[in-house]
Structures are given as C-alpha cells and as structure tokens.
Amino acid sequence: MLDNLSVNQRAALLSVVMLVVGLLFWETAIPAQKAAAELTEYERLTGGGAPKAGVPPPSQVIAKAWEQLSNPFYDAGPNDKGIGIQIGYSIYRVLTGYILAAMVAIPLGFLIGMSQVAYKAFNPFIQVLRPISPLAWMPLALFVIQDSEASAIFVIFICSIWPMLLNTAFGVAGVREDWVNVARTHELGSFRTAFTVILPAAAPTIITGMRISIGIAWLVIVAAEMLVGGTGIGYYVWNEWNNLDLTSVIFSILMIGVVGMLLDAAFGVLQRAVAYAE
C-alpha cells in the first residue's frame, strides 16, 4: 500500500504518526490529579486538596490553543491580552530593529566588500562586537536610551546586524571579476554597476545573511521581552510562568516556533526568487 505513495506523502504520513504517538505518550504520562475524596485527612489538612501545578496534558494545551486562537486580539488590561496582540508587539519590535539593521548593514557591507581598506579597518571592530551576547547590551541600552521599548529594538538591531553585514561583504567581495569587467566594458557608472551587476550577483549571499539575521532576531526578542516586560510574546511566556499557568506557557512556546518558522519561510521564498545558477 505504501509503495503507491510519493516520497512526500510517505513523509507526511510518518510525521502524523510521530505526532499522534508523541501526544498519546505525553497524555498518558501525566498523572491524574487525585480527587479530594481519595485523600487522607492529613493530606487534606495540609492543603493536598488544592490542585497541584504540573505539566498539563496535550488535550489541555489544545483546548487552550483553541480558546486563545479563536479570540487572539482581545485586550483586557495590561496583563491580559490576546496572543495575537502579544505576537504583534514582538513582530513589530523585531521588524523595526531588523529593518534598521538592514539599512546600516547592507550599505556598510557593500563598502567593506568593495574596499580592501574598509574591510581591514572595520574588521577588528566587527570581530570584537560580533560575539557579544545581544542581551549584554541591555543594561547599557536601558541607561543610555532610557526607554525599555527602544532598548528592546536596539538589542534586535545589534544582534541582527552582524550576519547581514558579514554576508553582504562576503557576497560583494566574491562577485566574479568577469561580471565586473562586463560592467566596466559597458561603461556603467559605479552606481549602476552596484545595482545592476553587483547587487544581483551578491543577492543570494545577502539574502542568506538576512535569513540568518531574522532567525537570530526572533530568538533574541523572547529573551529581551522577558527582561523589559510590558508586552510581547516573551513577556507573555514569563507572565504565564509567574501565574504558574503551564498550559499557556506551552501554548506560547509553540506559537514562538510557528511564527519563527513563518518568518524563515518568507525569506526562503525570497532566496529562491534571487537565486541563479552559474
């Protein structure tokens, strides 16, 4: 029977099987809460009857997801907003920081890629600044910027700039000499050479850098929002932890994964659009 299916169909079937088995295993592994009647008197006296916090079974997570996703944009005060609003805040911060980073990294990467001097001059700074954990900037950003919202955006900016910068520089420096010579023999000015030859030639490498950057930015925003608080998916996770609502925590973890996957997929589409075969 399986022989008739394509590779994709077989893989999908296997995925579904793994999901169902995993969920069943998870569901049965969670011990049921004891009913109050089964407790000894001593247990009842020491508060054993109160529901214990525990990892929820998947059925509860699915119920929670259904509840949250059926009304994602409700706003019932600072600590009770729909998952859509929280994710919206996070995406807004990520995109703002990311676009600012792209606006700096891509032109600077062009410069570094085209000029040996610029490359050598900038390289020591890049090598020192690049390995710094983005969250290490947070205290300094909070003090200097004096605004938690802008600080979170700054952290995104600083973490997403490096892969874009280095990949742009690498892509631009690696443009084949022949193609540059084609531009030169056609008397293209430096601006037109940059846009009609170097940019399309380096685009796949640049987009790869942008794809890595958006992934890192989405990793970092969760941690940054846990620190700055207020809104966002990171804050939501932390807030639900404080509420000891592990169902919501698991649900939001899954949502972080889904949004991250969608962001990556968007860049995957972009990457295919600019790809070329030599």
Place this chain on the structure above:
Amino acid sequence: MAKSFLSIERLTQQFPDGQGGTLTVFENASFGIEKGEFVCILGHSGCGKSTIMNILAGLAEPTSGVVKMDGFEVSGPSLDRGVVFQNYSLLPWLSALKNVTFGVRARYPDWSKSKVEDHAREYLAMVGLDGDVVHRKPSQLSGGMRQRVSIARAFANHPKLLLLDEPFGALDALTRGTIQDELLKIWSGTEQTVFMITHDIDEAILLADRILLMTNGPFARVAESVEITIPRPRNRTEIIEHPNYYAIRNHLVQFLGTRSKELAGKKSDEADNRPETVRIDKTATAPAEADPEPAARLRAVND
C-alpha cells in the same frame, strides 16, 4: 608609416616576479590594425596575448606605451571597444535576451524599450538564436549557445573595435566550426574591426586578414605579421584547396613549433619592435617574386 586606425605603440608590460625583481612579459611591442580588418594573434600561453587584449579593452594598464584608436589615446574601458570573453561572461541571473539588452541599453541609453529589444532580438537571430530560447538563462544554454549570446551582445553594440579573447576555446570542434561560420557571416555584413586571440591555427587562417605571431615570453614580442592571401568569402572546405593554404599553415606551424622558442627571452635592442610583414602568395605572378621567399626570410630572422 601611415597612422593605423588602431595603433599600439611601444607597449611594455612588467610584473613583479615575486622575488623583488620584475618580469617583463613583452617589451616595446608596436603594431597597427586597419579599419575593418580582422586580425588574429597567435602565440603560446604566457606570451602576453591576454595582457595585450586587456590593455586594448582598457581593463589593464600597460607599464609603458600607448594605444591609440582613431588618433585618440585609449584609457580605461569604453563602449567603443566591445569584448567577448573566453568564458562568455554572461550575467547568469538574466535571460539571453536580457543579457543583450543590458549591453544595448548601456550603448544607446535614449532608445525606447521596444527598440532596444527589437535590436537585441535582431542580433540574437543573426547568431541563430530566436524563439523561446532567448528567454532562457545562461545556465539553461549549451556552451555554444552561450558564446553566441556573448557574440550577439558584442556585435549589437556596434563597437569600433571588437576584441575576442579565445572565444571558441571552451567549445567542442563541431560547435566551434558552426560558430566560426556565423562569426564570419556577421562580420562580413558589418565591416567590424576585429582583434582576436586564438590558439587554433586553422581558425586563424579561416577568419583573419592578417595573423600576428608572438614569440614566447618573457620579453615576448610580436615578431611577424602574416597576411592571409586567400580570397574571401572563405569556406572551411574550400580554403584547404587553395594553393596558399598549406604554405601559410606550414609557416605558422613552423613558427609556433620552433621559432617562437628560439626568438624567446631575448631582450630587444631595437626601440621599436614592429612585426615583419610576411606575405606568402603562390598564386600571384609578378608582385610575389618581388617578395622574398618565406624560407629566405626565415633564415634572415634566425641569423
């Protein structure tokens, strides 16, 4: 000597040899090319043919010497000098048609979009590319088709001088023959001045009006300028019947086989290394006798 359309005057190229000294690739090379002429340059690898080509294209600077075209000194690349590179140098993210329009747009910036496209299609059709093929990317074309696109791009720009850097070097012999025929066909229709590097003696005889022979480097020089005394239009199957064909071919083989080595590495004492003109013509009657016999000339060169 009357000023040629393209005149190369005392061109010298030196590179650092990596041990603090200099390596002279060629020295005081001087020669001229007339308008509408098809000139091939033959020589072994490393004699500086490609360097001369790059200097003519404006992509490289000579150590000393000047190149003048139409009386003006050449500096930097220009649309007046079109180049067809050995590795085609098509932009891989553009279709064949877009690769040609890329050049046409650069050459004629004020042409309308449709005019640019019609012009590009016309030249692609001349090299036998029409229909849906023109919308393919270079990676979807065979090597021969890519080189056709590259040739179309160069001819479509109507450069004053067309430089061909071993354009058929990477092609198989059959494809090479077809494209040589196409190149001849377009060339005869345009009166284009062409300067071409090649390794292939038969290709040079088929295509050229004149063949420049270079000795081996270092201190390479353009030693001879051999006139191809076979009338046009030429056809690869007919020219081998021509009485001059083997005489010329033997002369070239002999040069590349032995004399290019014997003449190599000698620092020249003359200031101006103009190539000797060699004319081998077994069909002509009176004027040919005035010319020295090739064999006699060879001895003179060897002395």
